[in-house]
Amino acid sequence: MKEVITAKNVKLNYGNFEALHGISLNFHEKELTALIGPSGCGKSTFLRCLNRMNDDIENIRITGEILFDGKDIYSPKTDLVELRKEVGMVFQQPTPFPFSVYNNIAYGLRLAGVKDKELIDQRVEESLKQAAIWKETKDNLNRNAQAFSGGQQQRICIARALAVRPKVVLLDEPTSALDPISSSEIEETLMELKHKYTFIMVTHNLQQAGRISDQTAFLMNGNLIEAGPTEQMFIAPEKQITSDYLNGRFG
Amino acid sequence: MNAKSRDKLATIIIHILVAIVVLILAGILGNILITGVPHLSWHFLTSEASSYKAGGGVRDQLFNSLYLLVLTTIISLPIALGAAIYLSEYAKDNWITSLIRTTIEILSSLPSIVVGLFGYLLFVVQFGFGFSIISGALALTFFNLPILTSNIEQAIQGVPQAQREAGLALGLSNWKTIRGIVLPAALPGILTGLILSAGRIFGEAAALIYTAGQSGSTVDYSNWNPFSPTSFLNVMRPAETLAVHIWKVNTEGIISDATIVSAATSALLVIVVILFNLGARYLGNKLYQKLTAAK
Numbered sequence: 001m002k003e004v005i006t007a008k009n010v011k012l013n014y015g016n017f018e019a020l021h022g023i024s025l026n027f028h029e030k031e032l033t034a035l036i037g038p039s040g041c042g043k044s045t046f047l048r049c050l051n052r053m054n055d056d057i058e059n060i061r062i063t064g065e066i067l068f069d070g071k072d073i074y075s076p077k078t079d080l081v082e083l084r085k086e087v088g089m090v091f092q093q094p095t096p097f098p099f100s101v102y103n104n105i106a107y108g109l110r111l112a113g114v115k116d117k118e119l120i121d122q123r124v125e126e127s128l129k130q131a132a133i134w135k136e137t138k139d140n141l142n143r144n145a146q147a148f149s150g151g152q153q154q155r156i157c158i159a160r161a162l163a164v165r166p167k168v169v170l171l172d173e174p175t176s177a178l179d180p181i182s183s184s185e186i187e188e189t190l191m192e193l194k195h196k197y198t199f200i201m202v203t204h205n206l207q208q209a210g211r212i213s214d215q216t217a218f219l220m221n222g223n224l225i226e227a228g229p230t231e232q233m234f235i236a237p238e239k240q241i242t243s244d245y246l247n248g249r250f251g
Numbered sequence: 252m253n254a255k256s257r258d259k260l261a262t263i264i265i266h267i268l269v270a271i272v273v274l275i276l277a278g279i280l281g282n283i284l285i286t287g288v289p290h291l292s293w294h295f296l297t298s299e300a301s302s303y304k305a306g307g308g309v310r311d312q313l314f315n316s317l318y319l320l321v322l323t324t325i326i327s328l329p330i331a332l333g334a335a336i337y338l339s340e341y342a343k344d345n346w347i348t349s350l351i352r353t354t355i356e357i358l359s360s361l362p363s364i365v366v367g368l369f370g371y372l373l374f375v376v377q378f379g380f381g382f383s384i385i386s387g388a389l390a391l392t393f394f395n396l397p398i399l400t401s402n403i404e405q406a407i408q409g410v411p412q413a414q415r416e417a418g419l420a421l422g423l424s425n426w427k428t429i430r431g432i433v434l435p436a437a438l439p440g441i442l443t444g445l446i447l448s449a450g451r452i453f454g455e456a457a458a459l460i461y462t463a464g465q466s467g468s469t470v471d472y473s474n475w476n477p478f479s480p481t482s483f484l485n486v487m488r489p490a491e492t493l494a495v496h497i498w499k500v501n502t503e504g505i506i507s508d509a510t511i512v513s514a515a516t517s518a519l520l521v522i523v524v525i526l527f528n529l530g531a532r533y534l535g536n537k538l539y540q541k542l543t544a545a546k
Contacts, residue, residue: 053420058343084422095417098436107431108421157417164421 002029004168004198005087010049010064012042014057019045021222022064027168027215032190032199034213034230036206038251042222043202047170050200051087052080069167085112088161092173094153096145101128101137101156104145108164123163130196131159132189151182155189162197171201175208187212206246210234218242280521287518290511296519300496305508309516311470314483315384315490316523319463320452322388322486327395328445334396335403340429359397364457366394371461382489387463394458399448406440407433439538446531450524456494464489465499493520 005027012020020042027033035043048054049062052073066073073083085108097104105124114120124141128134133155136148145156154174161169171190175183190199191212203209209216210230217227218237226233226242237243245251252260294308301307342348370390380386410433418428434441468488469481477484491499493516500506500513 051420053416056419056425081422081424084420089417089420091413091417091420093411093413095411095413097414097417097432111422111427160421 001031003027004029004069005050005200006065006067007046007050008065008067010046010062010066012045012049012054012063013061015059019222020049023219023222023224025217025224025227027198027200029167029198030195031214032194032201032212033215033217034209035200035202035217035219036204036209036245037219037225038245039204041219043219044172046219047172047200047202050168050170051084051089052078053089055080081111085164086166087168087170088164088166089170089172090154090157090161090174093177094150094157096148096153096156096160098146099144100142101145101148102141104156105160105163108160112164127159127163128156130162130189130193131155132185132192133159149182151178151185154178154182154186158186158189162193166197168198168200171199171203173202173204176204183208206248218245220245283514283517283521287514287516287521290515291518295515300491300512301506303505305506307506307508307512309493309496309512309519312491312493312496312516313519314470314472315463316453316492316494318483319384319387319391319459319490319492320449322384323391323395323452324445324449326388327392327399330392331396331399331403332441334400335407336429338400339404339407340425340433355397355400358393359401361394361397362457363394363455366390367458367461369393370458375462380487382462382464382466383487384463384490385486387459387490387492388486390458390462391452391455394455395448395452398451399444402444402448403437403441406437406444409440410436439535442538443531443535446527446534450527450531453527454494454520454524456492456498459492459495460498463492463495465491465495493523 003026007023007025009022009024010020011018011022023042023046035047037043045054049066050068050073054060054062062074068083068087071078097107102124105127106120109120109123114123125134125138128137133152136152137143137156145153148156154177158169158174175186178186187208190201193199194212194214201209201213213230215227216230216233218225218233220241226237226239228238233242234246237246296308296313297310298306298308299310300312338348338351342351367390370386370393374380374386374389375382380389414432414436415428418432419425423431466489468490470483470488471479471481472483474482475484476482477486479485480488497513497516497520500509500516504512506512
């Protein structure tokens with residue numbers, strides 16, 4: 001299995017506080033990896049290292065190595081726009097921009113320098129279809145994206161992330177702000193899409209991780225406790241503490 | 252006294268207090284409008300002010316007020332916008348930033364007569380602009396900047412942090428995120444702040460008495476050359492505004508209908524300011540709807 005992102009001994013400090021104590025983890029192509037663990041364990045922080053979203057935080061220091069397609073993303077030569085085009089992101093709260101659905105999806109494309117109107121039209125339609133929101137939006141492409149329901153907004157955001165054809169999409173608790181029905185719709189969408197894209201998802205919902213992920217990584221207190229194929233992790237985890245967490249004895 | 256009757260008492264007191272506020276406001280507004288509106292007429296709006304005879308109008312004063320408002324807005328909006336963007340997006344949370352914020356707060360409570368005298372010394376005397384529209388506009392900018400800046404800053408800070416992150420995650424630079432996402436999202440708030448401050452500028456007198464002057468020169472509304480001394484667009488000519496006119500008519504006016512003129516001018520001033528406020532709400536709501544739900 002080809003590895004898309006490889007993290008080697010990633011440590012992260014806020015000032016004197018070390019939040020990640022050296023995490024090494026590989027992400028396989030066209031798989032969905034779930035990052036699980038109790039609140040404050042560093043899973044979101046780690047996720048945000050993968051597209052350098054932590055860069056702007058003051059007094060932050062990240063060491064170790066994160067390779068994307070074999071290249072160190074923290075090297076000074078990395079083009080952030082290019083990186084974030086390849087590694088997209090969807091957040092906990094749906095974050096459609098305050099303009100039309102069409103312009104939301106087209107934004108990233110235009111930013112990437114695509115000018116061809118036909119190509120943009122085609123990508124908008126394709127992305128919305130992939131995110132399973134085409135039916136609800138096709139007659140309303142000029143409607144403001146923020147006027148849709150939470151679940152619909154989140155799928156518009158997924159479509160926006162997909163429009164620039166990224167290799168990897170980071171999902172930071174993408175369904176925790178949504179109702180159960182919208183959540184399960186998003187899960188279905190992700191199940192479909194993971195044959196085409198690589199997903200890395202932070203989630204608090206263990207059942208969700210069990211249902212849709214191929215690989216699971218369990219983090220606690222800034223350490224990677226255990227990682228492996230999801231089935232194996234959920235049925236026979238190697239460590240007692242993993243088993244305790246998965247069985248709801250703490251966290 | 253038990254909790255229930257205490258609650259009742261508190262409710263009654265609060266209602267009485269609010270009634271006092273409403274009564275005072277309604278009284279002032281009602282008085283101004285009732286005494287002024289009957290004297291408002293097309294003739295009053297379109298004829299020149301007279302210096303000693305009865306029956307003058309406020310044509311030039313009305314135009315000067317609007318012209319000063321437009322100029323002040325043109326000067327102060329970009330500055331306030333830039334300062335607000337800096338404060339909300341770039342400024343680090345340290346003592347320099349809090350010093351800037353405190354300075355802005357102090358400036359916004361500066362008495363306008365002080366702003367006027369400062370403008371007189373700096374623009375009228377030092378820079379040699381004389382009593383002129385440009386001196387007035389610059390003084391009004393000083394007067395307007397602090398409040399406009401904090402209004403815009405609040406509007407920008409009202410945009411959820413998640414929106415900025417989403418922009419950055421898409422590969423947008425800081426500036427592109429601000430320009431492309433944060434500013435459009437903050438637009439309704441910015442607009443409301445702008446129109447409300449326009450009301451303040453429009454009604455300001457003290458800051459203008461010593462800067463824009465109290466006398467109107469002869470104004471020719473068909474002369475479009477802004478460098479000609481008689482042109483209505485000339486920014487170097489002295490210009491009396493509506494608010495200054497009220498003050499002047501009442502203090503040193505020798506026209507026999509001074510009470511009528513000042514009542515009518517006051518009413519006109521109040522009506523325009525009310526229109527600004529209603530306009531601010533309407534436009535703010537419209538924009539908000541457009542940005543959040545409009546089809």
